Amino acid sequence: MGKGIFPKKRLHLLHTLENDAKNGMIWLAELKVGHEALVLSIQDPQLKLALLRIGLLEGDKVLLTEQAPLGGPMAFRVRGGKIAMRRSDAAKVQIKLLA
Amino acid sequence: MKPTYKIALVGNPNCGKSSLFNALTGLRQKVGNFPGVTVDRKTGYFSLKDGREVSLIDLPGTYSLYPSAEDEKVATSTLANPKDSDHPDLVVLVADATNLRRSLLLCTQVMDLGLPVVLAINMADLLEKEGRSLNAALLSSLLGIPVVVISALKGLGIKELIDEVAKPHQPSAKPFFVVPGSFDAVLVPVIKKIGTASRYLAWLLLMRPENFSWLDSDPILPDSSSHLLDDQESLVNNEMAVRYDRINAIVEQVEGSPLRPGHRLGDRLDRVLLHPVLGYVIFVGLLGLIFQSIFAWASYPMDWIDAGFSAGGEALRGILPEGWFTGLLIDGAWAGLGGIVIFVPQIAMLFFFISILEDSGYMSRVVFLMDRIVRPFGFSGKSVIPLIGGMACAVPSVMMARNIPSRAERIITIMVTPLMSCSARIPVYVLLISMFVPDTRFLGIFNLQGLVMTGMYFLGFFMALAVAWVIKTVARYSSGGIFVTELPIYRLPRWRNILLTMYHKSRTFVMEAGKVILMISMVLWFLKTYGPQEKMAAIDAEYLPKIEATADEKEKATLQDAQGAAKLQASFAGVVGRAIEPVIRPLGFDWKIGISLLTSFAAREVFVGTMATLYSAGADAAEDEDGKFEGLRARMKAEVNPVTGKPVYTAATALSLLIFYAFAMQCMSTLAVVKKETGSWKLTFVMLAYMTGLAYGASLLVYQLCS
Numbered sequence A: 001m002g003k004g005i006f007p008k009k010r011l012h013l014l015h016t017l018e019n020d021a022k023n024g025m026i027w028l029a030e031l032k033v034g035h036e037a038l039v040l041s042i043q044d045p046q047l048k049l050a051l052l053r054i055g056l057l058e059g060d061k062v063l064l065t066e067q068a069p070l071g072g073p074m075a076f077r078v079r080g081g082k083i084a085m086r087r088s089d090a091a092k093v094q095i096k097l098l099a
Numbered sequence B: 001m002k003p004t005y006k007i008a009l010v011g012n013p014n015c016g017k018s019s020l021f022n023a024l025t026g027l028r029q030k031v032g033n034f035p036g037v038t039v040d041r042k043t044g045y046f047s048l049k050d051g052r053e054v055s056l057i058d059l060p061g062t063y064s065l066y067p068s069a070e071d072e073k074v075a076t077s078t079l080a081n082p083k084d085s086d087h088p089d090l091v092v093l094v095a096d097a098t099n100l101r102r103s104l105l106l107c108t109q110v111m112d113l114g115l116p117v118v119l120a121i122n123m124a125d126l127l128e129k130e131g132r133s134l135n136a137a138l139l140s141s142l143l144g145i146p147v148v149v150i151s152a153l154k155g156l157g158i159k160e161l162i163d164e165v166a167k168p169h170q171p172s173a174k175p176f177f178v179v180p181g182s183f184d185a186v187l188v189p190v191i192k193k194i195g196t197a198s199r200y201l202a203w204l205l206l207m208r209p210e211n212f213s214w215l216d217s218d219p220i221l222p223d224s225s226s227h228l229l230d231d232q233e234s235l236v237n238n239e240m241a242v243r244y245d246r247i248n249a250i251v252e253q254v255e256g257s258p259l260r261p262g263h264r265l266g267d268r269l270d271r272v273l274l275h276p277v278l279g280y281v282i283f284v285g286l287l288g289l290i291f292q293s294i295f296a297w298a299s300y301p302m303d304w305i306d307a308g309f310s311a312g313g314e315a316l317r318g319i320l321p322e323g324w325f326t327g328l329l330i331d332g333a334w335a336g337l338g339g340i341v342i343f344v345p346q347i348a349m350l351f352f353f354i355s356i357l358e359d360s361g362y363m364s365r366v367v368f369l370m371d372r373i374v375r376p377f378g379f380s381g382k383s384v385i386p387l388i389g390g391m392a393c394a395v396p397s398v399m400m401a402r403n404i405p406s407r408a409e410r411i412i413t414i415m416v417t418p419l420m421s422c423s424a425r426i427p428v429y430v431l432l433i434s435m436f437v438p439d440t441r442f443l444g445i446f447n448l449q450g451l452v453m454t455g456m457y458f459l460g461f462f463m464a465l466a467v468a469w470v471i472k473t474v475a476r477y478s479s480g481g482i483f484v485t486e487l488p489i490y491r492l493p494r495w496r497n498i499l500l501t502m503y504h505k506s507r508t509f510v511m512e513a514g515k516v517i518l519m520i521s522m523v524l525w526f527l528k529t530y531g532p533q534e535k536m537a538a539i540d541a542e543y544l545p546k547i548e549a550t551a552d553e554k555e556k557a558t559l560q561d562a563q564g565a566a567k568l569q570a571s572f573a574g575v576v577g578r579a580i581e582p583v584i585r586p587l588g589f590d591w592k593i594g595i596s597l598l599t600s601f602a603a604r605e606v607f608v609g610t611m612a613t614l615y616s617a618g619a620d621a622a623e624d625e626d627g628k629f630e631g632l633r634a635r636m637k638a639e640v641n642p643v644t645g646k647p648v649y650t651a652a653t654a655l656s657l658l659i660f661y662a663f664a665m666q667c668m669s670t671l672a673v674v675k676k677e678t679g680s681w682k683l684t685f686v687m688l689a690y691m692t693g694l695a696y697g698a699s700l701l702v703y704q705l706c707s
Helices: A008-022 A045-054 B017-025 B070-080 B097-112 B124-130 B136-143 B158-166 B181-194 B199-207 B224-229 B232-254 B263-273 B278-319 B324-341 B344-360 B362-377 B381-389 B394-403 B407-419 B423-436 B448-474 B495-529 B533-549 B553-570 B572-587 B591-599 B606-614 B619-623 B630-638 B651-663 B668-678 B681-706
Strands: A036-042 A061-067 A074-078 A081-085 A093-097 B005-011 B029-033 B040-047 B053-058 B090-096 B117-122 B147-149 B484-486
Touching: A036 A045, A045 A081, A045 B097, A045 B232, A045 B484, A061 B263, A081 B362, B005 B017, B005 B070, B005 B097, B017 B029, B017 B040, B017 B053, B017 B090, B017 B117, B017 B158, B017 B495, B029 B495, B070 B199, B090 B097, B090 B158, B097 B117, B097 B124, B097 B136, B097 B232, B117 B136, B117 B158, B136 B147, B136 B232, B147 B158, B181 B199, B199 B232, B263 B278, B263 B362, B278 B324, B278 B344, B278 B362, B324 B495, B344 B362, B344 B381, B344 B394, B344 B495, B362 B381, B362 B448, B362 B484, B381 B394, B381 B407, B394 B407, B394 B495, B394 B668, B407 B448, B407 B668, B407 B681, B423 B448, B423 B606, B423 B630, B423 B651, B448 B651, B448 B681, B495 B572, B495 B591, B495 B668, B533 B553, B553 B572, B553 B591, B572 B591, B572 B651, B572 B681, B591 B606, B651 B681, B668 B681
Parallel strands: B005 B053, B005 B090, B090 B117, B117 B147
Antiparallel strands: A036 A061, A036 A093, A061 A074, A074 A081, A081 B484, B029 B040, B040 B053
16 A cells, blocks of 8 residues: 555455464465475465476475565575565465474 | 578576577677567577587576566577577577476476477586486486586586587477367367477467467467366466476486585575675675776776777878868767767676676575565566666666566666666766865765765665656556566676676667767767858857967967857857757756757766867866866856856756756667667657656756755
8 A cells, every 4th residue: 555664455464364373374474584384385376387487386395594674575495496485475375384 | 501400598597508508609699689579689609510500599598488578488489489580490408407397397398399309407517516416317218308417617518418419309209298188179270270290389379379479360269169278377287287296206216315506605695695684784885886896997998988089089180181071970970989989888897797796696685685675666676776777877777677577667667767876977966066065074074075976876766766656656556466586596607608798788788879879969069060150150250360360379279269169159059058048047057058958968978078168168177187177167157147147157056957967868878778678669758758857847946946
């Protein structure tokens, strides 16, 4: 909505994430730095294709290495190297926490 | 002439394809354009042992044959269209040893198109360093294609690759991904219509008809069975899943253990370079360093070029007979050419540094750091690169916007980049700041003039953000695009690649912008030199006798300067300057400034030179020792408005002029490049219009407020 640090969209995103956590679903956007996860499913087909093309598949392991401030992109170590994606996209990737 | 064997280099971005290209072709390469799109077309030649010539094309890096950006589309269509002039006889698929799985995705897609493929696994040196193994022979038999292991950087395996390429090759007998028979109803008509043997090509067309504009047939989809194609996204995702299943199985057998070369160092670097605080500090520091270097070092070659062109001009003047044609040639064309070439050191250096940042892998980290910050303004992280470059020169920076996949973001970036304070504005800034900002220290440490200079840079930057925000809001564009990028391994820059890039980009600049500047320089020369006949004759009649009369060299020079000034005033340019004076007077400008504004439309730095001529401050005024235009400044300050009796150049005028130059579009080269990159006259004019309007408005506001 605005240029503010917490625009409406993002508050909504956080709210949805909280709800899902209660239902037992965890999304990649919630992963904390230094933790590893297993990618279960990627809901958005466009995102799925974008990730497939860059070499990240369902069933792969990811490790969150860096997080840009103010809700910026997240950097992951994946099988072939490192990739970066926005939190809003990471919120569409369902994961299982590993470590 | 022997028929050439056409080979295409295909591979993921960052796989070392360009190193291989350079290793194979050396200097026998050329960079051009693909028709209709702003994508570089790199072609070259090398010879095989049997004497055959190979025409090699380095197709843009792509992750798969489902392209997501302009350059990937070009790669895909070249491979898919048998009638494309660049369609190869053989494909060398360059795979990244550290990311074999992903490279194989592209590889198997190309194989399925019915093209013969030789797989070249690059970065073999990293394999050896880690002591990992890769069973190339097994991979070859599992895939059914020849496999060569190379290290393009170290020059290993190149000979073996050339030998392999010289052998005859067939397309793969069996497709890697078998398109299910249930789709025959839709596939067969397509296959018949295109006349291909590849079911996969027909499948690709049906999945992404928009990428097949080169097929000028109508939609081939038969209506009845189109329900099969309802959910193309799922179909494509399934295809990828099937491919990856097979690829995973193969890679598992073939790789010794998963390769993680250089990760430890890379991880440690990232912890610092992507640090929430330190990362930004380092980035800004690095930028400062780069720009300092460009300004400091580029001035030497720039001075040589300047001197060289002046000397050359004088030499020509000595040889050629007097006359208008000589004038056109020397003061119009030659001087215009000089104006273009003098930019080359800065552009070359800018590309030098940016290539290093890209090649080392740091650039994607910059994109990562800046993405969140620039998003509210309609940019993505990738826009930062052209914006930074714009601080040196907008011309090559606009070209760099090609890397931005989203067309909307790309256009916003291009439209706004010229607002960044480019180096051509510096002489103007220096003249005006040194005139009116006292050379004192602020708070004891900061030089006030330097501060104001820095302030101008920030002004450009914030205006760029503001305008981008306006465009984004007006166009109702929401930056919702998917942003997924790779953060490649850090590596030492490959100097050959960097030098070649520098050369190619500089050459493009000179060729493209050059044509436009040259033309307009000549037009402006004409306007500056010629005026209504009687007036020019009258000036000659007045001054020539006086000049003849004196023997004193100094007095002669002074008279000649005065004559030059008078002529400029009487010329067509002067006429235009006076004509627009009413329009610019509210900004605090007089007609002399008006003329200079007109002439500096060719290139901003011309402003100072024109002012110098107008004030007959002599040819040396523009090249003062301390760079602060002492002579010119003194005369400008002394100038008094005949009507009001007050000085023409007040602080308000200077400020207003500064603001005008910060925002005005006064660079034909930029306009030329923007037209080329956007492909739209409309957008180019919009940019010209909004920048002129912005400059006028801001200047007006400032002058009225300050006076």
